[in-house]
Amino acid sequence: MNSCKEEEQQLKCAWVNGPIIVGAGPSGLAVAACLADNGVPSIVLEKSNCIASLWQYKTYDRLNLHLPKQFCELPLMGFPKTFPKYPSKHQFISYMELYANKFSIEPRFSQSVETAVFDSDCELWRVQTKDTEYMSRWLIVATGENAEPVIPVISGIEKFHGPVIHTSVYKSGADFINQKVLVVGCGNSGMEVSLDLCSHNASPHMVVRNTVHVLPREMFGFSTFGFAMELLKWLPLRIVDKVLLRMAHLNLGNTEQLGLRRPKTGPMELKNVTGRTPVLDVGALSQIKSGNIKVMEGVKEMTRRGARFVDGQEKEFDSIILATGYKSNVPSWLKCCDFFNEEGMPKTPFPNGWKGDKGLYSVGFTRKGLLGTASDAVKIANDICKQWTVKGPKNCCNAHIILRRETQ
Numbered sequence: 001m002n003s004c005k006e007e008e009q010q011l012k013c014a015w016v017n018g019p020i021i022v023g024a025g026p027s028g029l030a031v032a033a034c035l036a037d038n039g040v041p042s043i044v045l046e047k048s049n050c051i052a053s054l055w056q057y058k059t060y061d062r063l064n065l066h067l068p069k070q071f072c073e074l075p076l077m078g079f080p081k082t083f084p085k086y087p088s089k090h091q092f093i094s095y096m097e098l099y100a101n102k103f104s105i106e107p108r109f110s111q112s113v114e115t116a117v118f119d120s121d122c123e124l125w126r127v128q129t130k131d132t133e134y135m136s137r138w139l140i141v142a143t144g145e146n147a148e149p150v151i152p153v154i155s156g157i158e159k160f161h162g163p164v165i166h167t168s169v170y171k172s173g174a175d176f177i178n179q180k181v182l183v184v185g186c187g188n189s190g191m192e193v194s195l196d197l198c199s200h201n202a203s204p205h206m207v208v209r210n211t212v213h214v215l216p217r218e219m220f221g222f223s224t225f226g227f228a229m230e231l232l233k234w235l236p237l238r239i240v241d242k243v244l245l246r247m248a249h250l251n252l253g254n255t256e257q258l259g260l261r262r263p264k265t266g267p268m269e270l271k272n273v274t275g276r277t278p279v280l281d282v283g284a285l286s287q288i289k290s291g292n293i294k295v296m297e298g299v300k301e302m303t304r305r306g307a308r309f310v311d312g313q314e315k316e317f318d319s320i321i322l323a324t325g326y327k328s329n330v331p332s333w334l335k336c337c338d339f340f341n342e343e344g345m346p347k348t349p350f351p352n353g354w355k356g357d358k359g360l361y362s363v364g365f366t367r368k369g370l371l372g373t374a375s376d377a378v379k380i381a382n383d384i385c386k387q388w389t390v391k392g393p394k395n396c397c398n399a400h401i402i403l404r405r406e407t408q
C-alpha cells in the first residue's frame with residue numbers, strides 16, 4: 001500500500017491492493033476470511049474501535065443468539081463444540097475474535113467511511129474517511145442492516161419527565177428496578193427487554209401497534225426455525241406457514257386473545273417479502289399471560305408523567321424504552337449509486353443482491369441474518385478471486401501510476 005500527502009486537505013491517500021471492505025461486523029469478517037482463503041488480500045475499515053461492535057456495544061446483557069448455532073456460523077470455521085445450542089452474546093463475540101485471528105484479519109479501527117464514489121476516469125472506488133482516502137477496484141459494503149437506531153416520532157415525547165432510550169443502549173433491567181416502564185415495540189427486542197424487566201421487578205407495558213407473529217423458539221424439543229428450514233426443502237412456503245401456525249397454536253394458544261394480532265401473511269412468507277422477523281418466544285408470552293407484561297394498543301401522545309393511549313387509557317411511567325428497530329446507513333455515505341434503494345438495501349432481493357456494477361458488492365443485506373451473510377461472503381470471494389487471478393497484477397500497476405499522477 002502507498003501513501004502520499006495532500007497539503008490542502010491533509011488527507012493521506014492509500015492504494016489498496018485488493019478489495020476495500022466497509023464494516024468489521026460478522027459480514028465484513030466473513031468476506032475478508034473467504035478472500036484470504038483464496039489468496040486475495042483486503043482491507044477492512046471499521047468506524048468503531050473493535051470488531052462486531054453491534055454485539056459488543058449495542059446489545060443487552062441477557063442476549064443469546066435467536067437461532068440455533070448451526071444457522072449462525074460464518075464460512076470456513078464453525079462454533080467451538082463446547083458452545084450451547086443458543087450461544088450467549090459473549091460467546092458469539094469470542095467466536096468472532098477467534099475467527100478474525102484465524103484468518104489474520106486486522107481491521108483499521110476508527111475509520112468511519114464518510115463518502116465512497118466510483119471515479120470513472122481511473123475506474124477506481126474512492127473511499128474517504130476523516131483522514132485517509134483509500135482507492136481500489138472493488139468496494140464491499142458490509143455496514144449492516146442495523147447500522148442506526150430507528151427513532152419514531154411520538155407526539156409529546158419531548159415533554160416526558162423521565163429517560164427515553166433506544167434498546168441499542170439498554171443493558172439490563174437492573175437499571176429499572178421497581179419502575180413502571182413503557183416499552184414501545186413488540187419484535188424480538190421489545191419482547192425480550194420486557195421479559196428482562198420482569199425479572200428485575202419492574203413493571204413493563206409493551207406497546208403493540210402492529211400485527212405480529214409469535215412462534216415458540218422450540219417446538220417439541222426441536223428448533224422452530226430449523227424445523228421450518230427442513231419443511232421448506234419439501235413443501236411450498238404457504239404450506240410450511242400453515243404447519244407452523246397450527247403448531248404455534250397448539251404450543252402457545254390463541255395469541256390474539258392477548259392483544260397480539262397475527263398478520264394475514266404467514267411468518268416465513270412475511271419474512272421473505274418484507275424482512276419482518278417473527279418473534280421467537282423465550283418466555284415473554286407466559287409473562288403476558290400472567291399479566292406481568294401489559295399489552296397496550298398504540299400511544300396517542302406522551303404526557304409529562306406518562307402516556308395517553310389510543311383506547312383512551314392514561315398511565316404514568318418512569319422510563320420509556322424504544323424497541324423500534326434499526327436501519328441501514330448506506331445512503332449517508334455511498335454516493336451516486338443506484339444499486340441500493342432509499343432505505344439502504346440492495347434493490348435486487350436475495351439471492352441476487354450481492355453484486356452490483358463496477359466492482360461493487362454487498363454482504364449481509366439479505367434480511368436472512370447470519371445465514372444470508374455466509375451465502376453472500378462465499379459468492380463475493382469467488383467472484384473477486386476470478387478477477388484477481390486474471391487481472392490482479394496488471395491493475396495493481398495501473399493504480400500506482402494513477403496515484404502518482406494525481407499527487408504531483
Ligand SMILES: Cc1cc2nc3c(=O)[nH]c(=O)nc-3n(C[C@H](O)[C@H](O)[C@H](O)COP(=O)(O)OP(=O)(O)OC[C@H]3O[C@@H](n4cnc5c(N)ncnc54)[C@H](O)[C@@H]3O)c2cc1C
Pocket residue numbers: 022023024025026027028045046047048051052053054055059063064065066067071072111112113114142143144145146147189329333363364365368369370371373
Ligand atoms: C439484538 C439482536 C440480536 C440478533 N440476533 C441474531 C441471531 O441470533 N442470528 C442472526 O443470524 N442474526 C441476528 N441478528 C442480526 C445481526 O445484526 C446480524 O446477523 C449480524 O450482526 C449482521 O452482521 P453485519 O456485519 O452485517 O452487520 P453489523 O453487525 O451491524 O456490523 C456492521 C459494522 O459496520 C460498521 N459500520 C457501520 N457504518 C460504517 C461506516 N460508515 N464506516 C465504517 N464502518 C461502519 C459498524 O460499526 C459495525 O461494526 C441480531 C441483531 C440484533 C440487533
